[in-house]
Amino acid sequence: MRGFRSTLVLLVIFLGLLGYFYFFAAKTPPGGKDDAGPKGKVFAVEADKIEEMQIKSAGGDQTSLKKLNGIWSVVAPVETKADETEATAIATNLASLEKQRVVDENPTDVAQYGLATPRIEVAFRKTGDKDLTKLLLGEKTPTGSDIYAKLPAEKAVFLVSSFLDATFNKTTFDLRDKKILAFEREKVSGLDITTKDGPVSLGLVSAQWQLTKPIAAKADAAAADGAISRLQSAQMKAIVAADVPEKDLAKYGLDKPAVTASVLAGSAKATLAIGKAAEGGDLYARDLARPMVFTVEAALATDLQKKADDYRPKDVFEFKSYNATRIEVTRGTSTVVYERVKGKDGSEKWGQVNPSKDVNQPKVEALLTSLTAIQEDKYVDAKTKTGMDAPVMTVTAKSDGGKKEERITVGKVGNDVFVARKGDPGAAQIAAAKLDDVQKALDALK
Secondary structure, three states: OHHHHHHHHHHHHHHHHHHHHHHHHOOOOOOOOOEOOOOEEOOOOOHHHEEEEEEEOOOOOEEEEEEEOOEEEEEEOOOEEEOHHHHHHHHHHHHHOEEOEEEEOOOOOHHHHOOOOOOEEEEEEEOOOOOOEEEEEEEEOOOOOEEEEEOOOOOOEEEEEOOHHHHHOOOHHHHEOOEOOOOOHHHOOEEEEEEOOEEEEEEEEOOEEEEEEOOOEEOOHHHHHHHHHHHHHOEOOEEEEOOOOHHHHHHHOOOOOOEEEEEEEOOEEEEEEEEEEOOOOOEEEEEOOOOOEEEEOHHHHHHHOOOHHHHOOOEOOOOOOOOEEEEEEEEOOEEEEEEEEEOOOOOEEEEEEEOEEOOOHHHHHHHHHHHHOOEEEEEEOOOOOOOOOOOOEEEEEEEOOOOEEEEEEEEEEOOEEEEEEOOOOOEEEEOHHHHHHHHHHHHHOO
16 A cells, blocks of 8 residues: 555656646746746738738748739749749738747847747738838747747747748748749640650640540540649749750750640640759759749659540540430341430330330440440550451440430450440450440340
């Protein structure tokens, strides 16, 4: 019993010392006073009223930003668009900044807080003010949960949350717009990409994406949109040189780029050229409208180095089971037609119209599912034997109330199965199991 009481006393003493260290030794700096008063806003300002900011990062970068017509711009040391997200985050956090607590009302030496030469300085001017209001940030507290801070005109040292270090400690590169190409997404009408494999061109024709080079064929909208979105969202990793003359481009492999991608928007064109690898694995690149050379991630070049077939549709049929209205299947000399018809009660159901008979609805749905599941594995060249001279099946599908018609021809050579789409050049190989699924679904409807 005595041993238990001794252990309990030691445990209480240990917890007491631990609490003292956390609340006093760790939170209060040498020579500091503890004032656990209520939190309060540091600045009486609204984020949207801030129209100018100056940031000095821990690394020494000094950047000036101004809001022009509601949009942030970097005005020094360079003049360029600002990263709107980064600039807005700083303004928002200045407006909501709170004192976690005051640690020293009248310090005799602010050096102990890292404030004799502040690590970070953030200044701003709101609408109607002539002068900038400044915030000084020093070192983090021993626990790392807060940062020592003060205002130049006041003596008191207070704490702000340490997450603000990442918000305010920004270099000029961090604060500038890092987009590699500038274009209006809604106006894009075409895309040209040239790689070692040759050119690939896509264009919008009647609001539909089409391949125009190296072949004329239907393009997959998702693949085209994905490439354009990739170019729109891609950002510089670093700026190598702000002004590189044409004669020096060979140094970066940009005299003969490995990849060139142009986004067309009417008569306007934005072009990215990607050169050789930089130290660290990134790639040198440039926007042809600017003399600057910067780096981009290597994955961008990989994503752009697609072949023409990668931009072609993977689904053999575009229709879906819910909007299909007619399916016509020919196998050999036999043709069967299924059509969605309205009953006397106004409901729709599938019927077999050639030859005419009632059909099991779930079995028709199974047929539709097997057809919409067919995908191209790969497109084949013109020399490949596809069996199209003696097709095993032809399927014609109508959808959208009969407004849209699609037709495929299926050929077979040995165990290999191929499909050719009406209006599309060439043929593609598909999995033999997909043909088996369609044939089983048809046989189930007999």
